[in-house]
Amino acid sequence: MCCKVYSIKELNKPAGQWCIHAVRGSGCSIHANRPRSCREFFCSWLIDPNLGPEWKPEVCRFVMSADPAYQALTLMVDPGMPLGPALLSTWLTLPGPQVRTANRSPRAATMAAIAAPSS
């Protein structure tokens, strides 16, 4: 899913379209030579053991990652899911996290930055 929702500058790949190097069922066909932005990206599901299988991007249809610049979580939603995944809708209504920005477009990936609860 991350190979679809994000833009990859080095490849001129726009957000919301599958990368030409993504092979269904086997991953990246240029894994050893993939661009730096791909090498340096780790979604929250990969690095946070608290996120169960329901948060796997292929299941929930969005990719969650930490954005240290904004101290926020960023969600990139599969634009092929125009009504929005149920898990995302549920999460956005929970108390605690505060929605900072949300932008939906049928032609572009949807992004919502969720601020960490203030302490």
Ligand code: SF4
């Ligand atoms: S180069 Fe590989 S890792 Fe990077 S977006 Fe394309 S398929 Fe994914």
